[in-house]
Amino acid sequence: MPGRLYALLVGIDAYPAPIPTLSGCVNDVAGMAGLLRERVGDAALDLVVLTDADATRSAVAERCADHLGRAGPEDVALFYYSGHGSQQATPEELWDLEPDHRNETLVCVDSRTEGSWDLVDKELAGLLQAIASSGCHTLVVLDCCHAGDGTRDADDVVRLAPPDPRSRPASTFLGLAPEGASRPGIPAVSATRTGRWTPAGRHVLLAACRPSETAKEVTVQGRQRGALSAALEAAVLGTDGRPSYRDVLRIVTADVSSRVRGQHPQVETAEATELDRPFLGGAIPATPRPLTLSRLPDGWSIDSGAVHGVPAPIGDDTTELAVYPLGGETSGSPLATAAVSRVLPDRSIVTLTPPLDPAFVYRAVVTSIPLKPVLVGVVGDSAGAAALREAADHADEALVDLVEGAEATDADLLVEATAGGFVITRPGVTRPLVPVVDGAGREERTIRALEQVARWLRLSALANPVSRLVVDAVRVEVEAGTATVRAGGTLTIAYAGSDPPRFTVRLANTTARPLWAALIDLTETYGIFTDAFPAGSVALGPGESTAVELVGQVADGQWQAGTVSLRDQLMVVTSTIEFDPRSLEQEELDVSRMPSGPAATNRGGDPAGPGSNLERALSSTRTRRLGPRAGTAAVADWRTDSVFVVTNRPR
Incomplete structure (x- = not known):
């Protein structure tokens, strides 16, 4: 990561006559300034903005030298210009530097007044070479005509700053006087006789168009904008903040081409390796990329x-x-x-x-998001299998699909129908998930048990495939003694004699926005508990954290029956809006207490419907009968992360 971003943004609409006025340049600068403040942050940003009357030739040159010149080897310097471009005759002394004897220029607000001039490409290159000499990374964005062959235009109106007809002496060029003299505060830069003035060093130039094209304005959400500026802003907003310059050129070119004709943005650099650097040298931190x-x-x-x-x-x-x-x-x-x-x-x-x-x-x-029903393969006694299918057909929730034959090989669960009852297992695992379901009403109780397992499985696998919340938006840490694990890890704890082990779950908001988090305990015996926080979820402001003390348990009855180890999945659900997960709760699976009558209808909570898209997603893990989405439901971005805790209770 670079140190600081030093940015100089110049935008000019209010040109004095006879230079045509423009409409979108100040908007371009305002958009870029807002983008930098939001994505870089004030703590790492040194920003100078010059618009209209303040954007004089001397002010632009001096701010390049004294503001951008502060950038050190670990910093980034940005010069951003939105306005007219033009051309100017090259003094005879400098013809060997410009084969066509025409300079490309940026038109400052006072460029055509007495005693002032356009800012020539060679002057800008000299200023930037002095800036880049510190070793900083430099980006130049020019939303104007690239080579002075034209300027910004909109629709059929050509906004062309005519060439300056005055004869300009070489002594007026910043840092390029034949004697090597320079103006106060402006560094002298020796001329390299290459025929093209491109500053050396770690720099990148992003220009609005090819030399033979014009840079155009477009209307974006009711405001005039430069086509390049609007596309660049959208490119940064539409990525994770760290695309390479090659990526930016591809995205910006596609955007500009979709809006206007005859304009193709260009990227230039003295060193090709710079094109593989992140945009702005990585000054914009990685952020969630919007879908x-x-x-x-x-x-x-x-x-x-x-x-x-x-x-x-x-x-x-x-x-x-x-x-x-x-x-x-x-x-x-x-x-x-x-x-x-x-x-x-x-x-x-x-x-x-x-x-x-x-x-x-x-x-x-x-x-x-759609959730698949849990696929249950039915094998064994045909009469028992038929009775089980009939019970499933009369179930109100129907979270499971029963299949037989070849389809059973791909099932999530298996049910073996025997003379003594039904045995529920997972494919490849011989130990039953629950005791054999037998006795009166065993078909209905088996379907009830399968649906409880299905709700558990669907919730345990719930994820938002297109969440733009970054990993560790809410950082999860589970601690026991000196051991600490993060999301995706497994913590193993053990009883000390008859005393159950204790552990702590810490949640910390690492972002700059408020978030809400819930801690859901999915036990190995298919229970779901959401009581870690009284309201189901807890609000965490930027940088805030909270901790929950929990106890790992292997119940006496389970232990006496031979169970010495249990695994809990602790799922943390993070959301950008408040939500309530408490309707997800279900007790541990106990087939002996399952009612044998028809299952009660589960519509996923409140009959009025979920209050947000997250609550709808959570509710969908419990039923296949959720109904249409409410048009007024709040929209959240959300993600899930899990930590696993294994509790051992030795014999």
Whole structure:
């Protein structure tokens, strides 16, 4: 990670006559400033903004020298210009530096006034070479005409700053006077007679277009913007913050090409290896990349597919999404809703309601994901198997699908029908999951037991395949004595004589936004407990943490029956909004106490429906009869992480 980001942003709309005024340059600078403040943060950012009357030639040159010049070897310097580009005749003394005898220039607000000039490409290169000489990484973004062959234009209106007709002496060039003299505060830079002025060192130049093209303006959410600036902002917002320069060029070029014609952004550097560096040298920390929705030749699609864990539709049940502006909040009513119709390896095709403008990229948030029923293979006595199928047909929840024959080889669970009752196992495991289910009403009690196991299995595997919450958004640590494990790990604890072991679960919000977390205990005997926090979930502000003291237990009855070790899955559910998981609770599985009558209907909680997309996802682990999604449900981003605790109670 670099040290600090020193940024100089210049945007000019209010040019004095006869230079045509522009409309989107100040908007470009405001957008970039907001992006840097949000993604880099004030603690690591030194920002100077010059707009309109403040963006004089002397101010731009001096801020390049004294502000960007502060960047050290571990820092990053950014020069960002949005305005007119133009051309100017090259003084005869410098013809060997410019084969066509025409300089490319940036037009400052006072460039055409008496005693002032455009900022020539060679002057800018000299300033940047002095900045890069410290060893810092330097990025230059020019949202103007690249070679001065034109300037920003919009629609049919050509916004062209005419070439400066004045004859300009070489002595007015910053740092390029033939005698080597320089203005106060501006470093002298020796000229390299290469015919092209590209500063050496760790720098990258991102230009709006090719030399023969014009840089254009577009309307984005009702505001005028430079096509390059709008695309660059969307590229940073639409990634995890650390794409390489090659990635940025690809994304920006595709975006610009979809909006305007005859404009192809360009990247230049003195060292090709710089193109493989992260954008801005890595000054933007890795952040969760929003899920995006865009229109491609084969239709609307989200940028996540099978390799990201997006499940294929299961009958009429599929992944559903709410659609919002790319840079906007995901609170309030969405612009549209989408449903996944086909999952490809790298993305998923969706149907969109209502239609949206295909020229833009949007943000999508998952509101519902399909969950498969638990597949149960039935083997053994045919009469018993038939009776079990009949009981399943009359069950109200039907979280399980019973299969026989060849299909049973791929089942999640197996039920063997015997003369003495039903034996429930997992494929490849001979030890029954529960005691043999026998006696009166054993068919209904077996279905009840299977449904309880199914609820446990569905919840234990619940994950958001397209969550944009980073790993360790809420850091999970489980401690016992000197041992500590994090998410994905297993902690082994043991009784001390008859005293059960104690351990601590710590949850810490590592992000800059408030989050809510719940701790769900899934026991090996298919119980689900959510009582770690009185309200089910706990609010954690930025940097806040909480701790829960728990006890590992192997119940006396289990221990006396021969069980000496049990494993608990501690699932932490993290959400961007408040939620209540308490409707998930179920006691340990005990087939002797299972009622033998028809199962009570489980509609997933409150008849009014889940209050958010997360509560809907949690409720869907308990039933296949959840009903349509409420249009007013709040939309959260959420993720799950688990730690496993093995409790040993030796004989």
